[in-house]
Structures are given as structure tokens and as C-alpha cells.
Amino acid sequence: MSETNRQWILRARPQGHMRVEDFELKNVPAPTGAVGAGEIRIRNVAFLCAPTMRNWMDPPGNSFYPSVPLGEVMLAPAVGRVVASGDPEYPVGTRVYTISSWQDYASIPTGAGLPLHALPEGLSFLEGIGRYGLNPLTAYFGLLDVGQPRAGETLVVSGAAGSTGSTAAQIGKIKGLRVIGIAGGAAKCAWLRDECGLDATVDYKAEPVEERLAALCPDGIDVFYDNVGGEILQAAVNNMAPFGRIVLCGQIASYDEGRQPEGPRNMMRLIYGSIRMQGFLCGNYADRFDEAVTDLKAWTAAGRIAYREDLHHGFENLPAVFATLFSGANQGTLLVQVADEAEARE
Template identity: 45%
Template sequence: MAEVNRQFLLAARPQGMVKESDFQYHEAPVPEPDDGQVLIRTRYISLDPSMRGQMENRADYVAPLEIGDVMRAGAVGEVVRSRHPGIAEGTLVTGALGMQDYALSDGRQPPLRRFPADVDPTQALGVLGNTGMTAYFGLLELGRPRFGDTMVVSGAAGATGSIAGQIARIHGCRVIGIAGSAEKCRWLTDELRFDAAIDYRSDDVGAALDTHCPDGIDIYFDNVGGDILDLCLERIATSARVVVCGGISRYNATGPLPGPKNYFNLVFRRARMEGFIVLDYAPRFDEATRQMRAWIEAGRLTQQATVVDGFAELPRALIRLFEGFNTGKLMVRND
């Protein structure tokens, strides 16, 4: 067991794009679990776009972060000491364990999810973790896919988008992904079997949507907001569902942000646009995980992870998430 608990603390509220200087490296003693607690060694630490908003306390669905706090992050780890009667040493767990080597929990604070020993830890953090749950519940509960629907997903080669697109295909939708490079687009069509992919950095997105969605968009699963949301709203079909999962194009922006110009198409097309927070579905995570594992075992669902090596890389990895460095789920492997 390491002698210190390496941590990254929140050093500053970011202005514009998150910077390495917004974090401070710190070494603390390895904590001792009290009665009823477990000590967890983190193995993979997740990088999530929502961390940017949490650094500024813009996310009111989680507790505020203060300067000097351990930076909040999802992670998967192993229970290395247990004084909890129901959680054995060696158990694989996920939770908001933070950017640190060791975390304490009593199972409820922070809430832990337990996984069977045969689950790949990168899947516990990705396709079977909050990412996969976001895709699953966002698509099935809000997107309500029907056989033959045309679904467009942005951030399509990212963690959530790549899973949402695959689940839509399982439900018989035609899926068009929007992503930030030709290589990502090739991965979507060649590996994940999306019906088409649009490179928003080099293609004319509106013209490409017209080509691939001649009868309009039945489901738009939005991960990015901004101009791409507007282009999709312009093309929604009657009774479309616009799933507002995220809006990464705005997370590092400064100053007031414009709203969608084409929202009034919701009226003309009798459509629905709805947001959600995945944590609200936590009581149903086990049900979704069973279904996702069955799809994985049947070869119908696959996860790609971009794994960066080394604890020291955590701040840089978060910055690179916003630069589109990752394909699939981005995480740091703890050393």
C-alpha cells in the first residue's frame, strides 16, 4: 500500500478553458476507515465534461466544491480495508471517489455501486457505469425509440454518444452520428455500424443532415448544444423527441450564451425537448446493467476506452477531453 494519498485539489475556479493551474497536487496521509467504513484504492479515474461545471459550482444537483477540496471525479477501485459488515475486502466498487489514490466510504457517502469480480473495471466505469446509464435512460426514457426512427446523436464518438447510438441501433433505429474527425466518423460507421457519420469540423452539417435524414429527425440525442442543436431543431420530424443530455460546446464558454434559435419548430412539429440527470435513475441502475451486460455478451454492444496512464496526467486529461482527444470513455489508469 502506498504511504501517501496523492490527490488533486481544486485550486481555482476556471475562467474559460480549464487549466492545469486550476488544480493543485497534494499528498495526504492514507486515511484509516472508521467502524462501518471501507478504504478504497482507486484503479481508474473518470474524466467527465460535467467536472468543468462542478469546478464553478454550476451544477446544483451535486454538493458544492470549495477551493482546497479534493477534486470530485468518478472512479472505480477495490476495497483494500473493510470495517463495513456488508462490504468485503477485494470488492470492486464505483462512486465519486475523487482525484485521489484512496477514498473512504460507508457505502452511502459517497454512494458506492458494487460489481461482480468478473466485470472489467473499465466497463464498470464506462458502459456499465454512469456513462452507460446516461445513454440507456436518456435514450429509452426520453428518446423513446421506435423501429425505423431516424436518430441523430452528437458527441457520437464520445463515451455517452457511442453507447446511445448503439442502443438506438439495437432498437431498430437508423443512426447518424456527429463527431469531430474523419477518423472518429470512420470508427462510427465501420466498427459501430452507424448508418452514417458527419464530421462537424469539416463537413457542412446542415447539408449532410439533409442528405441523411430526408424525412427529418425523429430523435436528436444532444450532447453538445450550440449550433449543432439548432441545425437539428431545424430538421425535426413530427412528434420528434429532443433529448438534452449535455451541452459541451458551452461548458468552457465565457459570457452570456445564446439560446437555440429554432426552438419554435417544437410547436410546428408537435415535438418534445427534455433534459434529465442520470442520477435520478439510480434505483434502476441494476436493471439497466443486467440488460447492458446481456447486449455486451451477445456482441451487440461494445465499449471503447481511451486510457491515459498515470495519476499525474489527470488535469491534462480533463483538458484534452474538451479538445476531443478521446474516442469512447476517457479515463486515467492509476499507477
């Protein structure tokens, strides 16, 4: 066990794209001894780089979770092992998923309403945060519960080659929809068509999205699963079919713009089309996670879900790896493993 607690401290609020220099790497003594009642201490094993963390780096006001104060350790979703416990529900040794922080050891209040659950038996740490973690669960409930897809309909997914988007798109195929993915670059689009079995793709970096969607969806889009927002959401709004559903999962295009994301123009289009637009949080479905994991496991075993994990190692790389979400350099679920291999796959 390390006697040092490495920490990444938020030193400056990023302006635009996040930079590694916005963070400072510190070494402090590892915490020891007991924790108070209603608290656990975990040793982090792997971190998920979640785009919404960029919102937590901003000043207070535009985020579901609190803004991280300057000089404090950066918050982050993680899996870890309980090393000291003041809550009998999470005894020492329990493997948990929670909103932790970029440090080796983190204290987590168990009754504060933060996401916190023990990893299901049979899932390794990496599976619990990756293949069957937050992003695939989000895709599952966002598409099936919010999107209400029906076989034969047309589904369009933005951010389609990413962790959440690629799962949503492939669940759409499994459910018998015609699926079109929007992604940046020829390689990501080819992966979506060749490996994920999508019917068509739009490379938003090289093609006019609204015109391409109009050509590919002559009868309109029935379900739009949106990870991006901005002009891509606008292009979809302008191409929705009557009684279509827009699933607002994320707005990554605006996370580093330093202002609140704008909504689509011409909301009359939604009224005339009787279109439903709904946001959601994965956490709304916490009591149904087992159902999603069961289905995702079965589809994976049947070879029906292609999955890409962009796994990095080394605590010191956290900010640099996180930044790749915004350049599009990440190739799938972006994880940073900080424990040794045997434990991470345990």
C-alpha cells in the first residue's frame, strides 16, 4: 500500500479547452486510521473520464454536481476498494463505484446522495466502470426508456463512435431500427459501419450534417439520441419525423465554451411535429442497473455489441488523457487505471 496520496488539484479554471497546466500534481501523506460514521475511505483503482467533468471545472452555476473549488482535488467517477469503513453496508474490502476524486485515497460520505454502489459479483473493476459501467447503462436507459424506439423506425445518434453513443446505436440495431451515426472522421465512421453494423454514417467534420440527414432520412428521424447539442442538435431538429423523440443525453459541443449551451432554434418545429424532447440522467435508473447489465452481458456474449475501450495507465496521466475527449482523440470508453493489472481485472 502506498504511503503517499497522489492528488491532482484544480489550480485554475480552464478557459476553453482544458489544459494539463490547469492542474497541479501533489504528494501528501496517505490518510490513516479510522473514518467517521457514515463515511468510507476508498483506494481508487480506475477512473472514468466523463465529459461532464469539464462542467465541474467551471465556476458554480452550470452543473448538476458542485463546481470543484480551486485548490481542491478534482472530482471524478471511479471504482475503488473500501480500505476503512464507518458504514456497515460497505465493509472493508467492498468494491464500489462512486463519484470519487483524482487521488489515491478518497473519503466518501455514504449518505450524501452521491452515486455509490457495490460492484456486482462477477464484474471486475474495469468491467464495472467500462463495458458495464456508467456509459453503457446511460445508453441503455436513454434509448430504451426515454427514446421508446420501435422496430422499423429510424434512429440517429450523435457522438456515435463514442462510449455512450456506440452502445445506443448498437442497441438500436438489436431492436430492429435503421441506425445512422454522426461522428468525426472517416475512421470512426468506417468502424461504425463495418464493426457496429450501422446502416449509414455522417462525418460531421467533412459533410453538411443537415443536408446529409435529409438525404438519408427522407421520412424523417423517429428517434434522435443526442450526445453533442449545438448545431448537430439543430440539424436533427430540422429533420425530425412527426411524433419523433429527441433524447438529450449530453451537450459535449458546449462543455468548454464557457457559457451555458444554447437550445435549438425554432421550437415551433417541435410543436408542429408533436415531437418530444427529454433530458435524463443515468442515475434516475439506479434501481434498474441489474436489468441493463443482464441484457448488455447477453448481447456481448452473442457478439452483438462491438466495444472499444481506450485504457490508459498511470495516475500522472489523468489530465492529459481526460483532454482527449474534447479533441476526439479518444477511441471509446476512456479509462485510467491506477492499480496493478491483477487487481483491476479482479
